Amino acid sequence: MTLAPRIDYRPVSACEDCMILLANGEVPEDRPDLSDIISLRWQGYGLVPGCPPDCCQRTEDGDSPEPWFSWSACEICGSGLAGNSQHVTPFETTEKETTILSSVTGI
Ligand SMILES: [Zn+2]
Ligand SMILES: [Zn+2]
Numbered sequence: 358m359t360l361a362p363r364i365d366y367r368p369v370s371a372c373e374d375c376m377i378l379l380a381n382g383e384v385p386e387d388r389p390d391l392s393d394i395i396s397l398r399w400q401g402y403g404l405v406p407g408c409p410p411d412c413c414q415r416t417e418d419g420d421s422p423e424p425w426f427s428w429s430a431c432e433i434c435g436s437g438l439a440g441n442s443q444h445v446t447p448f449e450t451t452e453k454e455t456t457i458l459s460s461v462t463g464i
Contacts, residue, residue, distance in 0.1 A: 368408035368444035372431035373424065376443050379406040379433075379457055394434050396455045399447060403456035404433070408444035 374385045375395065384392050395404070427442035450456055 368412050368446045369432035370427060370429060370442045371406070371433040371445040372436055372438065373441045373443075374436070375431055375433040375445065376406055376424070379404055379445060382457075391434060398435065399433070399455045401450060401453060401455075402447045403450045403452075403458055405446045405448070405458045406443070408446050413444060 371379070374388055374391055377383050377385065378391055378395070424441035424443045426440070428439045429442070430437040431442070433445055
């Protein structure tokens with residue numbers, strides 16, 4: 358019998374740098390190691406920018422809400438700088454690599 362992977366869809370807060378990297382694959386110029394940091398911290402997880410429909414207040418079109426300003430550390434990269442935050446939804450995978458999906462469809 359194989360155990361089903363523990364599924365945890367609790368969204369975590371991500372800083373702007375992480376959101377851009379996860380959404381567009383763009384590494385910020387002043388943080389060239391960001392991609393490595395995320396891969397190490399979230400090894401074995403998939404990361405989906407955005408969050409489940411019942412999480413944040415949506416716009417009328419169903420789009421994700423605007424980023425909000427946060428003083429809390431980014432839960433994706435651990436950066437303690439205050440700035441704009443958005444939700445990213447992690448889920449456990451059997452992959453060793455960090456997987457990045459581009460949408461929350463299906464969650
Ligand atoms: Zn959310
Ligand atoms: Zn971050």
